[in-house]
Amino acid sequence: MGSLYSGPQLIVSVDFGTTFSAVSYDAVNPDEAAERIGLGRIRSMENWPGYRNIDGGSHMKQQVPSEDLYPMDPKFRDAADLQTRDRDSDPFDIGGLLDMIPDSDEDTDVTLFGTNVNAFNAFKWGYSVHEALSKPSTHFKRANKTLGRFKLLFDDRPTTETVRRELASTLTSLKIRKLLRNHGEIVADYLTCLLRHVKRELQRRRLYNGYQVEMVLCVLAIWSQKACRDMQVALTAAMRMADFKRLDLETDAIENLFIVSEPEAAAAHTTPLKLTKEIVQPGGDLCGSSYLDEAFRGLLRGNLKDEKHLERGQVTLDGIVENILISESEYKTKRQYDIYDRRRLPKSFYCSGLQDNHEKGFLGGCVYIRFGEMRAIFHKRLERMVGLMEQQIMGAASGDVRVDWVDTIDWVLKKGTETRLHGYASLSQGLIQPIYNHIPEGRNKGMRVGKSHYQVDYTKVIKVVDRDLRCYAIYGGEIVKKWKIDVAAASLLGSIAAYK
Template sequence: MSFSRSSTVTLGRENAPNHQHQSEEDHSRPEPINLDLLDEDRVDPFPKRLLIAVDFGTTYSAVSYVDVPQGCPSDSVDSRSIRSIGNYPENYNYHYNDPMGLEVPTEVIYPLDRHFRDHFNLDNPEEPPENGDRVEVQAPDEDGDISMLSDMSEEFRWGYRVHEVWNRPSTHSNTTNQPLSRFKLLLDNSEMTQSVRRDVSQTINTLKRRHVIQGPLHVIADFLTYLLEHTRSQLRRQGFDDSYEKEMVLCVPAIWTQKACRDMQACLAAAMKRANFTRADLQNKSIDNLFIVSEPEAAAAHMLSTSAEIKSGDCFVLLDAGGGTVDANTYRVSREEPLRLETEIVAPGGGLHGSSYLNEGFREYLEDLLAEETYLNDGTETIHGIVERITFEEFEKRIKRGFDYRQQRPRKEIYIKGLRDNPAKGFRNECIYVPKQKIQEIFFRHLDAIVEIVKSQLEEARGKGYTVGKVVLIGGFGTSISLSQRLKEFLEEYGREHNCRVTLMEPQQGFVSQGKYLNAAD
């Protein structure tokens, strides 16, 4: 695979070890993006253009952009000018100012239909309509990689269109529907993600056997196709037509190998070609003006440029608590102005303790509780469907987001039509009565693991003679009241034990989705 014009300035490492056991010798941190490189080798060095960052996340994804006027260099970007794509199809769950409205679930549902990719238009691919419901894609290449093109029918769902049907019994009883999530982790071959990759691969293999896809990269490319087509539609509505040059920034985990980065670039190239987004060479799987940046480095650089709380010479832990993974990186800030990340003090840490694993814990609890209630299986209604609906409608939307383990709350009542009384299980009046202690247990399984990740970073830094003064909490899970409180309690305990003060910096509203990668400059 080729990379255009030094486009991938930050790549992963080959044979990268897992998060917890990476030696200092093996760890070579990617360099932050240098926006000056975007201004080289132009006939007109400063045409009007858009800088567009794609944050392909494990559970949610986002796209940010900034308009750079003609005559202005890229390093003149003001973080206050950065905007995020919103208005995602079928997103009815969030109010206007909710930052989650600027992110879209990284989820798809495929129809289990062998004719799904039978319609080809190789010579004159159609212009995708503005609503992003239909996309024409290319024919299979020789090695069966990701350039397969299709007429994706309405049965294919992505983002909030998956959530739209998740509470319908038929979604879970109809075996021709194949939902997929967490497929980003297919690109991470570390031991940490092995169980997730195994679970996702079961659905991938089913889709391959039915000729719906040819491999896991198809899934990523299909999702990105719809994400970019929606992005293009929203940009055009804002007056940014195809006359604007586009500079692409792709955000990847620091732990990814070079192969994972190349695969991700190939997926993005295919998606851009399908969505008529910008110049992409499918044969060489390259993209004009693409820069790949490390997620933690970019987030830390953005935080430096927007926060006055981090000062020269400071050492801090950046804790990125997302939906899938929780990652920790510890940095030292330069003593010279302008402030820069001088070095990463210790090897990164992390684990599969993101907010989606709270859902998984609640789902397992319900499955065990209802396993013997086979009378609930009735037509399209199944125990599996009931569990999925309750996990999504009750736990995800109502319980999880505002749960505070310090508050005294009564048991949670969850209605299930036809549920028979069973006092031993807490079943009464067609309701499950979930004790607060059970929800606490689900939370603390992961809160305590996150505390251990932070503690490990602090201890390793301390062992090398560094004093860490702050833990900077970012990511969607970072808005959790319970996570924030548990970290504060731990940092107070740690400070008393070591006679020091470590404070918690909590996330700015919308930090994740509003351009942290576009401001990872200089």
């Protein structure tokens, strides 16, 4: 992208995630240089349909679940306006997983699954999937197929093979029933609904009509060129279905599309700098939010497996577990639970009709999960996350590159690095220097208190401008970050994958 624009420009960044997705945007005037736009200008999309988060101030309001729910009714595409191809033309094909998702010539009697598309058997995405999964009827007749983590279908590394094969089982079922042609349609269906919402919100803010749109797509650094290309094709199909700007219908290509890796996006969020050199080969692991859910789901199923008396009518044990997982854990527990607070009592989860059993931890219609069990679920994933950071740091050390600063956005990683990464101060010749707090005087003078942390010295400059505080962090004689504090109401800085 050039530094100057010939007309009003709208930059839209799509971060399609494994568990949640987000979209950020900014309007650029013709006389502005993109390089000089600060983070305070950037906004993240909110008001996602069916938003369920309890804490209205949480940054999660800027994210939407990356999940689809397909009804077993081939007519759903007409009802949802999700035609990824013309009826008389070939489907768009992004390849991949052809050995895992075989074609089927089986003639299926679709009338077995119903022909009337209504609220029960309509296509759902995002928060509406969570709402559906919390209802017993969704799990009773299996008239729907839910898909999550389908971003991993683009990742052909051995570490994702198990997940891809699990997804392939569901995809095969959908293909047999003529609901899908390939896994690219799953992503295209999801992104179509996402972009339709984005378009409506931008139009409501009067930031769509009259603007030239530039698209930024965030991808994993470990993705292959083919994976990036497949993702681009899926986004193209979604923009066509959503009638989103900057799609050349004649060439079926996105005009002004910029693909950036997630490390580049992180660098742009942390400091106004570009990544200029890759020191260590990118790495990744399957230990994110959805794997916390998977572990907790397994724990609940194990605790409730013998409670057959709970199943009645359309209520099944699977439905009960999913309702607890979404209604109780996802929005009330997972995002606030502190695994380092040993004073915590067992956590209770409501389960209607559950009979008391002190040995199993059932009391007053609740399942009680001990602190140690909860901590183990988080800690196992935390260990793998920190392991990734260790690999990156040691890789940098082997290349004689000093790491002065580790930026961890996730609160769990912040705590994990306190207990693990300080060891590299000695192993890697001062690679990371831990800072400790000590009691300055009195009988316990010199005693270490609190947890170790890592420090980079900045010079902070605060300037009063009207009712705002303009803040600048200066390192090495250069401004590396700047932000604004609204004295009347604290402002939330948006995060975006850079458009540089």
